[in-house]
Amino acid sequence: MGGSSLQLLLTFFLFLLCMKPALGNYWGVGNANLNCKERERQTLIKIKEDLIDDHDHLSSWSTKVGREDCCKWRGVHCDNHTGHVTQLDLSISDVEPLRGKLSPFLSELQYLTSLDVSFNDFNHTQIPKSIASLSNLRHLDFYRANFGRNIPFQLGNLSSLQYLDLGWNNFNEPEDLEWLRPLSSLSVLCMTSVNLSKVNNWLHVVNQLPYLTVLVLRTCSLPNIFPIPHVNSSNSLDVLNLSDNNLTSSSSVLEWLFNSNTSVVGLGLSHNQFQGLIPDAFSKIHSLELLILNDNEFEGGIPKSFSGMCNLKILSLSSNNFSELLLGIVHNLTGSANHSIEELYLDNNHIMGSFPDLTAFSSLRVLFLSANRLSGTIPESLGKQSNLERLYIGGNPFEGVISEAHFSKLTKLKVFHIYNNSLVFNFSSNWVPPFQLEQLYFVSCQLGFGLPKWLQTQKSYYWLDLSNSTILDTLSNSYWIFPNQKFYMNLSDNQISGHIPNLSLESSFGSIIDLSSNELEGEIPSFVFRGVHLDLSKNMLSKLAFSLCAANNNSLRFLDLSNNRLSGELPNCWMHFEGLKILKLENNNFHGKIPSSMGSLIEIETLDLGNNNFSGELPSFLKNCSKLIFLDLRNNSLSGLIPMWLGRSHPNLVDLILRSNHLYGRMPPHLCHLTHLQILDLASNKITGSIPKCLNNLISLMDKKNPSVATSHSYEVLSLSYVDHTIWMWKGREYEYRNNLALVKSIDLSSNKLNGVIPEEIGVLDGLISLNLSNNLLTGKITSNIGLLYSLEVLDLSDNKLCGEIPSTLSLIDRLNFLNLRNNNLSGRIPIGPQFNTFIASAYEGNPNLCGFPLLKNCLGEETPQNPTVNRSSGDISMQGEEDGFITLGFYVSATIGFVASFWGVCGTLLLNRSWRLSHFKFLNNIRD
Numbered sequence: 001m002g003g004s005s006l007q008l009l010l011t012f013f014l015f016l017l018c019m020k021p022a023l024g025n026y027w028g029v030g031n032a033n034l035n036c037k038e039r040e041r042q043t044l045i046k047i048k049e050d051l052i053d054d055h056d057h058l059s060s061w062s063t064k065v066g067r068e069d070c071c072k073w074r075g076v077h078c079d080n081h082t083g084h085v086t087q088l089d090l091s092i093s094d095v096e097p098l099r100g101k102l103s104p105f106l107s108e109l110q111y112l113t114s115l116d117v118s119f120n121d122f123n124h125t126q127i128p129k130s131i132a133s134l135s136n137l138r139h140l141d142f143y144r145a146n147f148g149r150n151i152p153f154q155l156g157n158l159s160s161l162q163y164l165d166l167g168w169n170n171f172n173e174p175e176d177l178e179w180l181r182p183l184s185s186l187s188v189l190c191m192t193s194v195n196l197s198k199v200n201n202w203l204h205v206v207n208q209l210p211y212l213t214v215l216v217l218r219t220c221s222l223p224n225i226f227p228i229p230h231v232n233s234s235n236s237l238d239v240l241n242l243s244d245n246n247l248t249s250s251s252s253v254l255e256w257l258f259n260s261n262t263s264v265v266g267l268g269l270s271h272n273q274f275q276g277l278i279p280d281a282f283s284k285i286h287s288l289e290l291l292i293l294n295d296n297e298f299e300g301g302i303p304k305s306f307s308g309m310c311n312l313k314i315l316s317l318s319s320n321n322f323s324e325l326l327l328g329i330v331h332n333l334t335g336s337a338n339h340s341i342e343e344l345y346l347d348n349n350h351i352m353g354s355f356p357d358l359t360a361f362s363s364l365r366v367l368f369l370s371a372n373r374l375s376g377t378i379p380e381s382l383g384k385q386s387n388l389e390r391l392y393i394g395g396n397p398f399e400g401v402i403s404e405a406h407f408s409k410l411t412k413l414k415v416f417h418i419y420n421n422s423l424v425f426n427f428s429s430n431w432v433p434p435f436q437l438e439q440l441y442f443v444s445c446q447l448g449f450g451l452p453k454w455l456q457t458q459k460s461y462y463w464l465d466l467s468n469s470t471i472l473d474t475l476s477n478s479y480w481i482f483p484n485q486k487f488y489m490n491l492s493d494n495q496i497s498g499h500i501p502n503l504s505l506e507s508s509f510g511s512i513i514d515l516s517s518n519e520l521e522g523e524i525p526s527f528v529f530r531g532v533h534l535d536l537s538k539n540m541l542s543k544l545a546f547s548l549c550a551a552n553n554n555s556l557r558f559l560d561l562s563n564n565r566l567s568g569e570l571p572n573c574w575m576h577f578e579g580l581k582i583l584k585l586e587n588n589n590f591h592g593k594i595p596s597s598m599g600s601l602i603e604i605e606t607l608d609l610g611n612n613n614f615s616g617e618l619p620s621f622l623k624n625c626s627k628l629i630f631l632d633l634r635n636n637s638l639s640g641l642i643p644m645w646l647g648r649s650h651p652n653l654v655d656l657i658l659r660s661n662h663l664y665g666r667m668p669p670h671l672c673h674l675t676h677l678q679i680l681d682l683a684s685n686k687i688t689g690s691i692p693k694c695l696n697n698l699i700s701l702m703d704k705k706n707p708s709v710a711t712s713h714s715y716e717v718l719s720l721s722y723v724d725h726t727i728w729m730w731k732g733r734e735y736e737y738r739n740n741l742a743l744v745k746s747i748d749l750s751s752n753k754l755n756g757v758i759p760e761e762i763g764v765l766d767g768l769i770s771l772n773l774s775n776n777l778l779t780g781k782i783t784s785n786i787g788l789l790y791s792l793e794v795l796d797l798s799d800n801k802l803c804g805e806i807p808s809t810l811s812l813i814d815r816l817n818f819l820n821l822r823n824n825n826l827s828g829r830i831p832i833g834p835q836f837n838t839f840i841a842s843a844y845e846g847n848p849n850l851c852g853f854p855l856l857k858n859c860l861g862e863e864t865p866q867n868p869t870v871n872r873s874s875g876d877i878s879m880q881g882e883e884d885g886f887i888t889l890g891f892y893v894s895a896t897i898g899f900v901a902s903f904w905g906v907c908g909t910l911l912l913n914r915s916w917r918l919s920h921f922k923f924l925n926n927i928r929d
Contacts, residue, residue: 036070036078040085043108044070052099057092077114084111094119094144102147104128114139124148124170132157139163143190146170151194153179160185167192167216174198177205184209190216197221203256211236218268219244224251237261241268243292248273258284266290270316274298280305287311294318294345302332316345318368325353326374334360347371347392355398357381364388370417371395378423383408394419394443401426410435419443425452432457439463446470451496456480465490467514474498475520482508490514492535503527510555515539524561526550533558537584540565549573560584562608567591570614575600586610586632599624610634610657618642618663623649632657634681641665642687647673654700659683659748667749672697683750683772690756691749691773701745701765703791746770750796753777758797763788770794774820778802782826784809791815798822798846806831806850822846829859 048061060073070085071078077087088109092098097120106115107130115131118141127147131137132154138161148170155164156179164186173195180186186209196202196217203225206215213236222245240261247253247269254274257264258281265287274296282291283305294316301324306312315333322329329351333341343366351369354376358364364385370392377400378393386409398421407413413435424446431454438460447466450473455464462483467490475481476498482489482505492514499522500515511531516538523543528534529551541564548571556577566588572595574580580601591613599621601607607625610632617640618633628650639662646656647670656674659681666689667682674680677698745767754776762771763785769792778800786795787809793816802824810816811833819839827849830836841854851859 035068036076036083036085040109041068041070043105044073044076044085046105047103050101050103050105051090054099055093055096057096057098079111082111085109086111087114088112089114089116090120091116091118091141092120097121099123101125102128104130106131107133110134110136112137116141117145118143118165119145121146122148126150127152127155129154131155134158135160137161138185141165142167142169144168148172150174151179155179156182158183162186162211163188165190166194167218169193171195177202180205181208185211187211188214190214191220192216192218193220195221197223199223200225203253207260213237214239216241217245218242221245222247222253224248225253225256237264239266240264241266242272243268244271246273249275254279254281258282261285263287268292269296271295276300278303282306283309285309290314292316294320296320298322300324302329304332306332307334310340313340313363314343315341316343317349318345319348322346322349322351324351326351326369326372327353327356330356330358330360342366342387344368355379355382355393359384361385362387365412366390368392369396370419374398376400378402378406380405380408382406383410385409386411388413390415392417394421394441396421398423400424404428404431404433407433407435413437415439415441417441418445421445427452427454429453436460441465442469444468449473451478451481459484462487464488466494467491468493470494471496475500475515477501479503486510488512491518492516494518496520499523500525500528505530509553516560521565523547529553529556529559532556535560536564537561538563542566544568545571549576552576554579556580558582561588563587565589569593570595572597574598578602580604582606584608585612588612590614594619594622596621598622601625603627606630608632609636612636614638616640618646620645626650628653630655633661634658635660637662639663642668642671642682644668644670647671650674652676655679657681658685661685663687665689667692667754669694674698676700678745681746681748682752683748685752687749687752687754689754691754691759691762691778693759693761695747695759696761696764698765701747701767703767744769745791746772748772749776751775755779757781758783758786758802760785762786765789767791769815772796774798774800776800781805782807786810787812789813794818796820797824800824802826805829811836819843826850830855 044061045063048058051058058074060067061070070076071083075089075092076085078084079086090098099121101122102117102125106112106128112134113136115137116139122145124146126149127142129152132152135158137158140158140161140163143165144167146169150172151166151174159182161183162185164183165188167190171194175198177196177199180189189206189209189212200223202217202222206212215237216239218241222242224247240257242253258279262285264285267285267288267290270292274293276298277300278293278298280303282288283303286309288309289311291312291314295318297320298317299321301322302317329346340363341361342363344361344364345366345368347368347370349372351372351374353374355374355378357379358367359381365387366389372395374396375398378398383406388410389412391413394417401424403426411434415438417439419441420443425448433454437458440461440463443465447469449471451466451471462485464481464483464487471491471494474497479501482503484505486509488511493516495518496515497519500520502525505527508527508530512533513528513531514535516535518539520536520539520541522541524536524541524547526547528536529548530553532555534556535558537560541561544561544566545568554577557579559580559582562584563586567590569592570585570590574595574597578600581603583601583604583606586608587610589612593616594609594614596619599619602624604625605627607628608630611634614633614636615638618638620643623645626649629652631650631653632655634657642658642663642665647668651673653674654676656677657679660683662685663682664686667687669692671680672692672694675697678700680698747768748770750772751774754773755778757780758773758778760783763783766789768789771789771792771794774796775798778797780802781804782797782802784807787807790813792813795816795818798820799822803826805828806821806826808831811831814835816835817838820843822843823846826847828851830844830850830852837853839854841856844850844855851857
C-alpha cells in the first residue's frame with residue numbers, strides 16, 4: 001500500500017522540481033492588439049487536419065470570422081511583442097484525448113519554445129523527425145502520447161532543449177542513447193517505460209549531461225553496469241528515480257550514486273532486487289529529503305547512521321524483509337537530527353515487537369505499519385501525534401482496547417486504516433472526535449453491536465469500509481451513514497437489517513456501494529442505482545421494479561442483486577443502463593420472459609440469470625450483446641432450440657451454462673466457433689442427436705502448455721475478472737468456485753437424449769478437467785483417445801449404452817480421481833493402474849460382463865480377484881521370507897548389548913568425572929545461547 005502511494009508522491013515531488021514553463025492562460029494569451037502571423041495560422045490549421053478531435057477540444061481553431069487570431073486559440077500562446085507562436089499545449093485531457101498523428105508541419109513554427117502533446121493517442125505513429133529543426137525548443141513533452149516505432153535520433157539536434165519527457169509510450173528498444181550527448185542544456189530527462197535493456201552505456205551517457213538535475217528512468221529494464229563511469233563533474237542531480245528495473249546489490253549503480261551524487265534530494269530505487277542490509281552509505285547523502293526503497297529484498301533493520309540524515313522527511317521501506325523490533329528501528333531514526341521525518345512507510349515486512357512511543361517524531365504526518373508482526377497493545381501516546389494525517393496499522397495481531405484517548409489530539413487525522421485484529425473499540429455514545437475523516441477502513445474488526453454513532457459527526461468522508469466487523473444494527477434510521485458526496489461504501493458481511501433508507505442523494509452518482517451479505521429487506525430505493533458499482537447480493541430484498549426504472553444511469557457498470565427474494569417479471573427498462581458490464585440476478589424468484597430491453601446492453605460481459613423461473617425461448621436480441629464472456633441461464637424454464645446465433649454472435653464467450661431448462665433439438669455445430677469456451681454446460685435438457693465432432697475446435701479446452709498446440713494456435717488470454725464466482729457441477733454436486741476460474745475447463749452434456757458414439761476428436765481437448773456425458777443414449781465403444789485427456793480429474797459416462805472393454809489408455813491419466821461407468825454394457829477386465837486401484841466397485845455396477853478388481857467377479861484364469869498392489873507372486877513371498885530371516889535371536893541380543901555399552905560409556909563417564917560433566921553442560925548452554 002505504501003509503495004504505490006510513494007510513487008505518486010515522488011511524481012508530485014518531480015512536478016515541483018521541474019515545473020513546466022508557464023504557458024500563460026491555458027486558452028491562449030497574447031497582446032489583444034497583436035494578431036498572430038498568417039503563415040503560422042495556416043500551419044496550425046494543417047496540424048489540426050492530422051488530428052482526430054472526437055470531443056471538439058480544438059473548436060476554437062477556426063477560420064470563421066471573429067476567430068482568425070490564432071493567439072486566442074486553445075492551447076496556443078504567442079509572444080506579446082512579435083506575435084509569433086512560442087508555446088503549443090495539446091495536452092487536452094487524458095480521458096478525452098486527441099487522436100490521429102502529429103503533423104510534420106510543426107517544423108514551420110520556428111519560434112516555438114515549448115511543445116506539450118502529452119496524454120493523447122497517436123496510435124503508435126512515429127514522432128516527426130522534422131521537430132528536430134525547431135532550434136528554439138526548450139520544453140518537449142511526449143508523456144503518455146502513445147507514440148511508437150523508433151525514437152528519432154534527430155532529437156539530438158535540439159541543442160537548446162532543457163526538458164524532455166518520453167515516458168510511457170510504445171517505442172522500439174533503442175540500441176543506444178548517443179543522440180542524448182549533444183543535449184548539453186538538458187535539465188530534466190524522463191524516459192519511463194522505454195526499454196533500455198540493450199543500452200549498456202546508459203550511465204556513461206547521462207554522466208555527460210552537465211546540467212541534468214532530474215533523471216527518471218523508471219521501468220526501463222536497465223542493465224547492471226560495470227565498470228563505474230567517470231564522476232559527473234557538475235554533481236547536479238536533485239532527483240533520481242531508477243525504480244522498477246531489477247537492479248541488484250552487485251550493480252555499480254549504487255557505488256556511482258554514493259560517490260557522485262551526494263547532493264540528491266529525492267531518490268527512488270523501489271521495485272528492484274537489492275538484498276541484504278541497507279548500506280550505511282545512504283547516510284552520506286546528507287541532502288536527501290525523500291528516500292524510496294520499498295519493494296526490494298532488504299533485511300535486518302535501519303542502520304544507526306540514518307540518525308544523522310538531518311534533512312530526511314520521507315522514508316519508504318515497505319515490502320522488504322525487515323525483521324527487527326520496531327523499537328530498534330525507531331531508535332535508529334530518532335537521532336537529534338531526525339525528528340523532522342514526516343512520512344514513514346514500513347508496511348508489509350516482518351517487523352516485530354510492540355507499538356513504541358512515537359512522540360519524538362513530532363512532525364509525523366503519515367505512518368504505514370500495516371501487515372507486520374507487531375503485537376501487544378497500542379499506547380495512548382499515539383493520541384499525542386498532533387500532526388498525524390494518515391494512519392495505517394492493520395494486519396497486526398494487536399490486542400487490548402482502542403479508546404478515545406488514542407485520538408485525543410489527532411485533530412488533523414484524515415485517513416485511518418485498520419483490519420484483521422482483536423482490538424476492542426470502546427467509544428462513548430456521545431463522543432465527538434477531534435478530527436474530520438476522509439477515509440475510514442475498519443475491516444474484520446470488533447466494532448461492537450451497532451454502527452459507530454460518532455460517524456454522525458463526520459461530514460467529509462468519502463470512503464467507508466466497515467465490512468465483516470460484527471455489526472448488528474438496523475439501516476432503516478441510519479440515513480446519516482451515507483455521505484453527501486461521491487463515495488465508496490462497504491458494509492458487507494455484517495448483520496445489518498431493516499430497509500435501505502429512501503434518500504434523494506445526488507452524491508450517489510459515480511459511487512460504489514456494497515451492502516451484500518446482510519439481512520436487508522423490503523424495496524430497493526432508486527438512489528443506489530445512480531452509482532457505478534452496486535452489490536446488494538445475499539440479503540432478503542423483495543421489491544425492485546419501480547426503483548430500477550426511475551434511475552436511468554448509463555454509468556452503472558456492476559449490478560449484483562443475486563440471492564435475494566426479488567420476484568415478479570423483470571422490469572423492461574434496461575435501455576437506461578447501456579454501460580452495464582456485469583449483471584447478476586441469479587437465485588431470485590423472477591418469472592416471465594427475459595425483457596427485450598436487455599438487447600440494449602451492448603457492453604455487457606457477464607449476464608447471470610440462473611435459478612429463476614424465466615420462460616420462453618432464448619431471446620434473439622441477446623445476439624446484440626456481442627461482448628458477452630459469461631452467460632449463465634441455468635435452472636429456469638427456457639424452451640426451444642439452442643439458436644445458431646449463439647455461436648456466431650459471441651466470439652469471446654468463455655462460460656456457457658444452460659443446464660436444467662427445457663431446451664431441445666440438436667446441438668448446433670456453430671457452438672464449435674466459440675474458441676475461447678472453457679465451460680460448456682448443457683446438462684438436464686432434452687437435447688437429441690449426436691455429439692458434434694467439431695468440438696476439437698474449442699482450442700481453449702486444450703492444454704496451452706502442450707508445444708504442439710502452441711505452434712498450431714495463437715491464444716488470446718482472456719481476463720476472468722468478469723465474474724468473481726460461479727456454481728459448477730463437480731462429481732455430481734454443486735460447488736461455488738471463487739478463485740482460479742481460469743483453470744476450470746469442463747464439458748457437461750449429461751441428462752439429455754444424445755445418441756451415437758463418443759467422437760474420437762474429443763481426445764484433442766487435453767486441457768479438460770471434467771467430462772460428464774452420463775444419462776444419455778450413447779452407444780459404441782469408449783474411444784481409446786479418451787486416454788489423451790491427461791488433465792482429466794472427473795469422468796462420468798454412466799447410464800448410457802456403451803459396450804466393449806474399458807480402454808487401457810485410461811490408466812495413463814494419473815490425475816483421474818473420480819470415475820463413474822455404471823449402467824452400461826461394458827465387458828472384459830478392468831484396467832490396472834495407480835488410479836484404478838482407488839476406485840470402488842460401485843463405479844462399475846450395472847455392467848455384468850466386467851471382471852477384475854475391485855469387483856468380486858474374477859476374470860477367466862483367476863481364482864480370486866485381488867488388489868494388484870497386494871497381489872504378488874509366490875516368488876516374491878519366498879524372497880520376503882528369506883529377507884525376514886535376517887532378523888534372528890542373535891540380532892536382538894547384539895542390539896541390546898550395543899545399546900547398554902554405548903549408553904553407559906557416555907553417561908557413566910559424566911556421572912563419575914566431575915570436570916567432564918561441568919564442561920559438557922557448559923557446552924550445551926553455549927549451544928542453547
